[in-house]
Amino acid sequence: MKQMVAMMIALLLALAVPPALAEQGQADEVYTDVAILSTTDMHGKCWDTNLLTLSTENNNMLRVSTAVNRIRSEFGPENVVLIDNGDLFQGTPVSQVQLFRYFTGDSDLPPAMALCLAEIGYDAFVLGNHEFNYEWMGMSAVYDWLEESGVPVLAANVYYDGSDDVHGAGENALTPYVVKTIAVNGHDHKIGILGMENTDITRWDLPANYPGLQFVSPGNDKCLISTEARKYLDLMKAEGCEFIIASYHSGLGSADKAVTFGENSENQGARLIRETDDIALLILGHDHSAAYSNTYETNAAGEPVLVVNGGGQELTKCVFRFSEDASGALIWTIVSTENLKLGDFEVDEALRVELQPYADMAEAEVNLPAGKAAGDWDLSDDYYTEQTDTIDLISAAQMAGTTRRIEEKYGQAGPEAFGRTGMEHLDVDMSMTSVPVASGYVVRPGDISVRDVYKLYRFDNNLLVLPMKGAQIKVVMEENASDHMTVRYHDGEAFVYTKGDQFTNIVFGGVNFTYDMSMPAGERVEITGFHNGRNFNEDEVYLVVVNNYLLGNEHCGMRDYSADDAIWSQLADAEGEAIQDIITEYIRQRTSENGAVTPEDFAWHWQIVYSADASELPAFEGTVGATLAALPEDGKRYVIYSEAEGRLLTARPTNGGLDAAACSASGAVLPAPLPEEAEVFTAHAMADGSYQFSCAGDLYLVSGAKGGLMIQPMPQDESLSRWRLEPAYGGWYFVNAGATGQMAIQYYSGRFTMYQLGKSGNYVFNVYGVQ
Numbered sequence: 001m002k003q004m005v006a007m008m009i010a011l012l013l014a015l016a017v018p019p020a021l022a023e024q025g026q027a028d029e030v031y032t033d034v035a036i037l038s039t040t041d042m043h044g045k046c047w048d049t050n051l052l053t054l055s056t057e058n059n060n061m062l063r064v065s066t067a068v069n070r071i072r073s074e075f076g077p078e079n080v081v082l083i084d085n086g087d088l089f090q091g092t093p094v095s096q097v098q099l100f101r102y103f104t105g106d107s108d109l110p111p112a113m114a115l116c117l118a119e120i121g122y123d124a125f126v127l128g129n130h131e132f133n134y135e136w137m138g139m140s141a142v143y144d145w146l147e148e149s150g151v152p153v154l155a156a157n158v159y160y161d162g163s164d165d166v167h168g169a170g171e172n173a174l175t176p177y178v179v180k181t182i183a184v185n186g187h188d189h190k191i192g193i194l195g196m197e198n199t200d201i202t203r204w205d206l207p208a209n210y211p212g213l214q215f216v217s218p219g220n221d222k223c224l225i226s227t228e229a230r231k232y233l234d235l236m237k238a239e240g241c242e243f244i245i246a247s248y249h250s251g252l253g254s255a256d257k258a259v260t261f262g263e264n265s266e267n268q269g270a271r272l273i274r275e276t277d278d279i280a281l282l283i284l285g286h287d288h289s290a291a292y293s294n295t296y297e298t299n300a301a302g303e304p305v306l307v308v309n310g311g312g313q314e315l316t317k318c319v320f321r322f323s324e325d326a327s328g329a330l331i332w333t334i335v336s337t338e339n340l341k342l343g344d345f346e347v348d349e350a351l352r353v354e355l356q357p358y359a360d361m362a363e364a365e366v367n368l369p370a371g372k373a374a375g376d377w378d379l380s381d382d383y384y385t386e387q388t389d390t391i392d393l394i395s396a397a398q399m400a401g402t403t404r405r406i407e408e409k410y411g412q413a414g415p416e417a418f419g420r421t422g423m424e425h426l427d428v429d430m431s432m433t434s435v436p437v438a439s440g441y442v443v444r445p446g447d448i449s450v451r452d453v454y455k456l457y458r459f460d461n462n463l464l465v466l467p468m469k470g471a472q473i474k475v476v477m478e479e480n481a482s483d484h485m486t487v488r489y490h491d492g493e494a495f496v497y498t499k500g501d502q503f504t505n506i507v508f509g510g511v512n513f514t515y516d517m518s519m520p521a522g523e524r525v526e527i528t529g530f531h532n533g534r535n536f537n538e539d540e541v542y543l544v545v546v547n548n549y550l551l552g553n554e555h556c557g558m559r560d561y562s563a564d565d566a567i568w569s570q571l572a573d574a575e576g577e578a579i580q581d582i583i584t585e586y587i588r589q590r591t592s593e594n595g596a597v598t599p600e601d602f603a604w605h606w607q608i609v610y611s612a613d614a615s616e617l618p619a620f621e622g623t624v625g626a627t628l629a630a631l632p633e634d635g636k637r638y639v640i641y642s643e644a645e646g647r648l649l650t651a652r653p654t655n656g657g658l659d660a661a662a663c664s665a666s667g668a669v670l671p672a673p674l675p676e677e678a679e680v681f682t683a684h685a686m687a688d689g690s691y692q693f694s695c696a697g698d699l700y701l702v703s704g705a706k707g708g709l710m711i712q713p714m715p716q717d718e719s720l721s722r723w724r725l726e727p728a729y730g731g732w733y734f735v736n737a738g739a740t741g742q743m744a745i746q747y748y749s750g751r752f753t754m755y756q757l758g759k760s761g762n763y764v765f766n767v768y769g770v771q
Helices: 002-016 019-025 061-075 093-104 112-121 129-133 134-147 224-238 269-274 349-366 389-411 415-421 450-456 472-485 579-594
Strands: 033-041 082-086 122-128 175-183 187-196 239-248 281-284 295-298 306-310 315-323 330-341 369-373 430-433 448-450 463-469 483-488 493-500 507-509 509-518 526-528 541-547 608-610 625-630 637-643 648-655 657-662 669-671 681-685 691-695 699-703 711-713 723-728 731-734 742-748 751-756 763-771
Touching: 002 763, 019 625, 033 175, 033 187, 061 082, 061 112, 061 349, 082 187, 093 112, 093 349, 112 134, 112 349, 122 187, 129 134, 129 463, 175 224, 175 315, 224 269, 224 330, 239 269, 239 330, 269 281, 269 295, 269 306, 281 315, 306 315, 306 330, 330 450, 330 648, 330 669, 349 450, 369 450, 369 579, 389 415, 389 430, 389 450, 389 463, 389 507, 389 541, 448 450, 450 579, 463 472, 472 483, 472 509, 472 526, 472 541, 648 751, 657 711, 691 723, 711 751, 731 751
Parallel strands: 033 082, 082 122, 187 239, 239 281, 281 306, 430 541, 509 608
Antiparallel strands: 033 315, 175 187, 295 306, 315 330, 369 448, 430 507, 463 541, 483 493, 509 526, 625 669, 625 763, 637 648, 637 681, 637 763, 648 657, 657 751, 681 691, 691 699, 699 711, 723 731, 731 742, 731 763, 742 751
């Protein structure tokens, strides 16, 4: 408890007293100030130019290096701790192009992001989930290089599962923690860094990327990260650690609900604090949200614990003042905590010179011509609710590319190949994909470069081809229609909204089908055939290409399938080949054969319909709580409603956003009584066409500059309280006028939050006037 009191006093001093006076007031105390710095979710950003958009990239390791060097010169190198919290390698061509060549032995250079960690002098690197996008053997070599270069690689909850003959079940696969020493009052004191990986890796990546590994210890069936942490916290204390930093690749989440794997297990930061009492600082990431950085969560002993998150674009900086109590034990206060904007720092030119070969390699790659696009492209990015040419290109490339590779593996279609595969044909019938397209990009007529291909497909996914019966395909499609789509009737029209986790909302290609959202769940999909002329029959077996993220994912209909079911796998059968290579090959082939790739190449059709007469739906009977409004009117009162999820916005903070209250609309009406926790706002129409939304206590709905949704007094930057309501299908996008980029309200993971605007039902809201 003494540390809690000391912490609060220090915070008040830091806020109320100039730094010079604060030090003067403690002139008789012998202390050591230590700056603890962290980055997270840097996603391959090691260059000062985005090679895909050719724009300046402010958030990069070159600027991190300058910032760290400046802080080390201020505090002394021995009094600076620097940690990266994962998701380091995936994300940019400067990182990825050379990384794949490193895996295949075609590059002797260490991976670019690993070089950055070593050159900048990181004290620890904690694995993120995207580190498991890649094959384990290749990444193990990267981790070995980092360890040999003085950068410990941490993942306390990554264990061997005992399936090999060398390691026992529960044996650590990587280093769980490291211990550093700081000098205070002439005495050495130990501080520990505990690194923990996300528990949900098995939901997102293939077993080939984590062979013989598991992400909780044997017996931890509830996947509680606090169970993992307590084991190591006890060991670290036994080794003499007096101050422990936990770096955990997870978001904050909420500690109010029991953990269920696949539902709320990926973000357990708040629960980790609540269920332990030995963590002094928690570094989070994964959710790309800096909104809750520099806030506090209460631990099991009732003490506040500082939580930071760089959000993928900032350097967190916490200054702790360490001293000794009368017995010589280490005590501390927090002098300051902040997120530093990397754009405020210059590029480290010496490091830039070292990275130039990586940039040259990537630039040469993305500048290569892929081919041409011609014809009437639809330019639509409504990928989930209508067939689009951009996603169709991905589907066509996946089907054509894997068909060719299956024939390379098994030989031309014939009795021998059929016998080896158990199939009666070898051409791929359909594609299942998530939406991997960079925001704002659509395929247009004209030249296509490899740069465009990286915009078209921005993830490092791997493809697999599975034999599936028609009945199995239909089950997957029916589940997608039920779990990822909902229909609402209002304004005289039926609107189909996408809902749930959009990363597992499957877009199907190569198959002719209709979603009829007027039909009951389980009866909405009608399949008539495939792009290659094959008819659909529930008893026939077809070949389906799917990416690794969807395969086995608990949040979609492919959960029961695995790589063991595949007759072809990119990881196993096309070593070193990226999915962008497969797409580029298809575009080049179509360009060579026909002069260009065109929408006419995509010989299938799908649509979403509502075949019933929506006007015949029964009228609402009951007491009206709120009524749908076309637009807010000045001075009137409204609630904000997610049509897709049936949720009202509340004032209750959670995980960098605001909590939700369930409410089922009927037509244009929300029934009374409205949920007690639903927040009622007064709308204020501004001269520029934007709106402010205020509530009791002179509070406003506001966004953070780079994300986070909150209700608070008017911010210093008034534009953060202004909202532009932009027309959307069946409602409005709530875009903040002051936040960086197109930041809009999003319903995600059970809460209202802020994220870059996307075309899905997660971003569509309506206002309902309160009676």
